[in-house]
Amino acid sequence: MTQQESTSALSRPLLAAVGLAVLLAIGVAALGLVLGTGNQTEDVPGRTGPLALVSIDAPSAGAPECASLVEKLPVGLPSGKDMLPRREIASPAPPATVAWGDAKHDPVVLRCGLPRPAELSPTSQLRVISDVQWLQLPGSGSATWVIVDRGVYVALTVPDDAGTGPLQDISTTVRDLLPKQPVKTEAR
DSSP states (O other), X not given: OOHHHHHHHHXXXXXXXXXXXXXXXXXXXXXXXXXXXXXXXXXXTTSSSSBOOOOOOOTTTTSHHHHHHHHHSOSEEEETTEEEEEEOBOSSXXXXXXXXXXXXXXXXXXXXXXXXXXXXXXXXXXXXXXXEEEEEEEOSSEEEEEEOSSSXXXXXXXXXXXXXXXXXXXXXXXXXXXXXXXXXXXXX
């Protein structure tokens, strides 16, 4: 056997081993792509960490009714089959504001002490939930519901896919805490 034949005979098993390792790596990568990542949860930007909210006009946010309501709000809100936990609001947090949500769900946001909604008129369609009257302000991807029959105006912004659970739970809390008042359909 010549030196060249000897080197060629040794390199064949080495090439076969390298080739098999490369094929194995490609197979594992392809299998990972086909089967996905299993039960791992993907963080969605903007849905983790403190929620940044802009301040809006809330002239009655410091009212005792708002302080009492914020203190008594539930720590979780139902959203379909899930329960949304309270979510931290980034500093500076708007006064009398609470949010719920997690990495899988857009947040539900409650703001207390807002001015009377301009959309409220004698002909407004109001929805009554647990003896609380709400005015719906439709939006894109969510709706804002405003409580119009209490001493302060309370807005609840609810994503379209959250279902009715947030409205029902907040209605119950408001009904049990804040006295009912006549709806003021005209600006004063």
